[in-house]
Amino acid sequence: MIRDITIGQYYPADSLLHRLDPRVKLFTTVIYIIALFSFKGIVGLALITGFLYYVIKISKVPFRFMTRGLKAIIVLVVITSIFSLLGTPGDIVFWKWKSLQLTDAGIINAVLMTIRLVYLILGTSLMTLTTTPNQLTNGLETALAPLNKFHVPVHSIAMMMSIALRFIPILIEETDKIMKAQMARGADFENGNLIQKAKAMVPLLVPLFVSAFRRAEDLAMAMEARCYNGGEGRTKMKPLKYTQEDYNAYGIVIGFLVLVIIAANVVPFPQ
């Protein structure tokens, strides 16, 4: 039941996107988000759609995997688009009631907002689907390494992130097992009112916390036994190295951003 959560899930496949350096993918995601929130006009939208379609195609990840991630945010999308639909003042007013109004700008805004959110989820989930959590934190650590000079504990943050990510599936599986063990003793997690439901969580949360603390202690012990003492002087078994493919990808992505910016200035219509 809880196995179906896709956020942060990795989809194993052999594609160009999977092979790319995680730093390239992080950079691409940032550029993509900038492009997504700065584009103007139909040409810019077409460019972004084309880019998204192209990367999804070469990722070899089935499209329904990404749409499953969309299901989780559908409520958010609906609410934000309703707000921008009814709350934006514009030139042509179709309908008005108290402070709510339906205008031309509102419709355009709502459509754009929906497209932006959906594309945002598709693009970012594509990154996590093609990058293992380890690669991702590794990439972050290397990319943010300059911050060390300003006494930002980059290594510790990256380590915490990778441990946290690593433990998500373990804790999900554990929750599943505990739920089953308590259901076998007649516990009911689905029926009842809010108070009863909250009460039903106690037999689930207590064993979960006990086991999480035990795991944390074991992990700390195991790390100390291997003489872990932070990032200083620590070498990597697989240091990140750029290949020609990565440089090409950087070129394509920067070209993409430049095109989107040009399109926004040349054909800024419709808004």
Place this chain on the structure above:
Amino acid sequence: MSIILDKVNYSYSEGTAYHVQALKDINLKIEDGEFIGIIGHTGSGKSTLIQHMNGLIKATSGGIYFHGQDIYDEDFNMKELRSRVGLVFQYPEHQLFETTIFDDVCFGPKNLGLDKKTVELRAFEALRNVGFPHELFYQPPFDLSGGQKRRVAIAGVLAMKPEVLILDEPTAGLDPAGRDEILGLISQMHKELGITIILVSHSMEDVAKYVDRIIVMNQGSVMYDGVPKDVFRQYKELEAVGLAAPQVTYLMHELQEKGLPVDVDATTVEEAKESILAAFR
């Protein structure tokens, strides 16, 4: 007639890259009062199989019948099924949560909606049935030893008075003395309380001594189903799938090859001893 599984299939994460068919066409009939051992190595589907028996996992296809009733019927009472088919999971840590051991054992019967007196009486009985020392009843369950935690976990399910008790690897992580104690306890419950016992294990040694029927699981299918000595006679095939017959079986076969007229079907040390002594008489 107790539990019938008819062509049960189950797959995890169907339609994704992680698709695994965990169970393939399982047909089983479990009678009242049997003492069954389910054996298979890790990933053979034995844990998945037992979770079907109390409705925790719904089969992808196929039917399961409890006393002739289809458990997937709309109006079937799942909660009642779970009280009548008790399932004790491998790790007692996954179910202990109350502040005292006694309260924890009360959790099961309380969920059945019984009144306070009956609940406490049942918890008391259950703890006594698993031979739990009285002076520890009101201690927190988290500081107990592995073997004692397991006893509390078994009592927690036993307090619901199940007709069938399924135990998933009840001896995992216990030392030999603790293992013998728990297995002895289970066997005693089978005899004295007359409940059907299904014991899941990956160790032949564990089950050979106690059970009267063995089901061998391999890659999601039932490979053998029969009395221990018939199953152990296939010890070469068992080895091929990563399982082993009890050491006694190997010893008896070797002795026979060396020309000693012993009974190769002996499954326990006791039987083997008798047979070897008889051969020298």
